[in-house]
Amino acid sequence: MIKNIKSLLLIAVLLSTTVFFAQGKATIVVAANLKTAMDSIAKVYKQKNPADNIQITYGASGKFYEQIANGAPFDVFFSADMAFPVKLKETHFGISTVKLYAIGRLAIWSKKLDPNSQKMNSLLDPKVKKISIANPTTAPYGAKAVESMKRTKIYKSVKSNLVYGENIAQAAQFVAFGAAEIGIIALSDALSPAMKKERGKYYMIPQEYHAPLEQGCVVLKHGKGNPAASRFYDYISSDKAVAILDYYGYSQKKK
Incomplete structure (x- = not known):
């Protein structure tokens, strides 16, 4: 049975x-x-x-x-x-x-200034108080953002201004909605319809600045x-x- x-x-x-x-x-x-x-x-x-x-x-x-x-x-x-x-x-x-x-590719995105004029040095602009990136501990795009800043020798100067999104999409939201003046986001987000509606400008970070x-x-x-x-x-x-x-x-x- x-x-x-x-x-x-x-x-x-x-x-x-x-x-x-x-x-x-x-x-x-x-x-x-x-x-x-x-x-x-x-x-x-x-x-x-x-x-x-x-x-x-x-x-x-x-x-x-x-x-x-x-x-x-x-x-x-x-x-x-x-x-x-x-x-x-x-x-x-x-x-x-x-x-x-x-x-993938990284991009610097902002509604407050045109990052194409100063490129990586846009992050050093006096108007920039907060820089949005993804958490480098859990998000590969955040880790590569830090790597690119270190490669261009600006990381120490901007470290105190960094604000971290849980992931790269949240980092894009921070800068799109004004929680940060500028951000390092995924190029795919910069090209998305949602970000285009925000009328920001972006600079594509050269691939040689990070792995x-x-x-x-x-x-x-x-x-x-x-x-x-x-x-x-x-x-x-x-x-x-x-x-x-x-x-x-x-x-x-x-x-």
Whole structure:
């Protein structure tokens, strides 16, 4: 009798799992710098795969890494760097190849002044009291912002003026809504419709001022055997997805 009950329970679990995957549900966590581009990619993907239920959450890559390493039930991780997905692969939380899907860029953005006139030295302008960047501890874009300031030897002069967003999207919000006079944000945010409405100006920080912002993705252990997770992971390399990434300032090769 007990054996029969166990068999029935096993069948029920298998059937529920089959139904879950048949519905095409996948939980995707994505670095905040990608929000505008990924929203567009997800919309196009949905047109091609209408049965898939893709649930996307945006945030800081470092925080997602910690959550995944502690067993969070995410299926695919799109990081703002390669290091976090590689670590997850090494510790068996990642099950696919760690794929380089984009190389990001940084930009200095402001509504108060034109950063193209003084470039990196815009951060030293007397009118600037607060400089918005992402938290360099948890956000790769914040770490590269600090690196670029150190490379140009202005970090010590501006360190006391820095205000930190939890992620790069929040850093962009700080400067867009006046909590800071200037900020170092993702180029993709500077090119987004929301930031364009704010009528600010931006200067693209040269890539040689920091290590490349190579962004990687990986299918996670929780996504094993989930076709929707695999489909979305593969779709980021499609011509349409690459075209959207390119539109928002990302590239797939070092320049």
